[in-house]
Amino acid sequence: xxxxxxxxxxxxxxxxxxxxxxxxxxxxxxxxxxxxxxxxxxxxxxxxxxxxxxxxxxxxxxxxxxxxxxxxxxxxxxxxxxxxxxxxxxxxxxxxxxxxxxxxxxxxxxxxxxxxxxxxxxxxxxxxxxxxxxxxxxxxxxxxxxxxxxxxxxxxxxxxxxxxxxxxxxxxxxxxxxxxxxxxxxxxxxxxxxxxxxxxxxxxxxxxxxxxxxxxxxxxxxxxxxxxxxxxxxxxxxxxxxxxxxxxxxxxxxxxxxxxxxxxxxxxxxxxxxxxxxxxxxxxxxx
Ligand code: SF4
Ligand code: SF4
Numbered sequence: 001x002x003x004x005x006x007x008x009x010x011x012x013x014x015x016x017x018x019x020x021x022x023x024x025x026x027x028x029x030x031x032x033x034x035x036x037x038x039x040x041x042x043x044x045x046x047x048x049x050x051x052x053x054x055x056x057x058x059x060x061x062x063x064x065x066x067x068x069x070x071x072x073x074x075x076x077x078x079x080x081x082x083x084x085x086x087x088x089x090x091x092x093x094x095x096x097x098x099x100x101x102x103x104x105x106x107x108x109x110x111x112x113x114x115x116x117x118x119x120x121x122x123x124x125x126x127x128x129x130x131x132x133x134x135x136x137x138x139x140x141x142x143x144x145x146x147x148x149x150x151x152x153x154x155x156x157x158x159x160x161x162x163x164x165x166x167x168x169x170x171x172x173x174x175x176x177x178x179x180x181x182x183x184x185x186x187x188x189x190x191x192x193x194x195x196x197x198x199x200x201x202x203x204x205x206x207x208x209x210x211x212x213x214x215x216x217x218x219x220x221x222x223x224x225x226x227x228x229x230x231x232x233x234x235x236x237x238x239x240x241x242x243x244x245x246x247x248x249x250x251x252x253x254x255x256x257x258x259x260x261x262x263x264x265x266x267x268x269x270x271x272x273x274x275x276x277x278x279x280x281x282x283x284x285x286x287x
Contacts (some may be wrong), residue, residue, distance in 0.1 A: 008197025
């Protein structure tokens with residue numbers, strides 16, 4: 001099994017578009033598509049699917065036994081996230097701030113804390129009409145801590161030759177959590193100063209985790225200078241260039257077949273996959 005993540009330093013660079021193209025191109029091998037952009041999952045809007053099940057996801061947070069609690073305050077003191085506060089006559093938990101580290105229950109001298117389940121979102125399990133399955137994480141509105149849900153989505157990466165992951169944008173914890181453990185990371189970049197600046201940050205994250213990666217330039221305007229600059233600066237392969245096209249953007253937004261609108265896209269995605277395959281073969285990852 002090979003796990004391919006599609007990420008980007010910032011939103012709006014065409015990450016989901018690219019992941020969708022890969023899923024469509026690989027439909028015949030029954031890929032697993034994971035939407036780990038759990039705050040704003042949307043790849044499912046562009047891939048026809050039928051939902052077969054929805055599962056709730058929880059994470060452990062402290063539940064206080066007030067009969068045992070002596071209000072010593074040690075739990076609040078050990079919490080790095082200010083999720084516990086000692087009030088006049090009780091301990092109050094702010095579950096949204098809790099990172100489920102378990103330190104408070106471990107250290108409570110009165111054994112007054114038991115971990116209880118706290119609902120954080122759901123995972124939609126669906127069959128893709130053209131082949132494969134899609135697993136979509138949806139974070140509960142108001143929930144700020146998404147890595148546990150991202151990991152729960154990633155747990156579904158089983159029994160498939162290829163897993164394609166649409167990652168959260170940016171370079172904070174959710175993106176890091178999503179790409180951790182993948183075999184290859186495709187970074188979607190747009191040829192603008194903002195795009196290149198954020199690419200720097202994304203690359204830091206990818207290099208930190210030692211994940212092989214390559215770039216795909218989206219909305220490319222034909223300026224070869226951008227490619228040269230990227231190659232010189234980052235010494236990374238440019239795996240593909242998707243030309244700027246109003247017709248393509250419009251078809252994508254309407255959920256139409258983008259390969260019909262821009263036939264050369266077939267070749268671009270095939271070549272991109274060939275390069276990922278060859279990189280995986282070199283590293284003895286079966287694909
Ligand atoms: S550490 Fe235990 S006993 Fe102390 S305030 Fe927290 S819950 Fe109560
Ligand atoms: S589990 Fe960790 S993060 Fe949550 S309240 Fe306890 S110490 Fe704080």
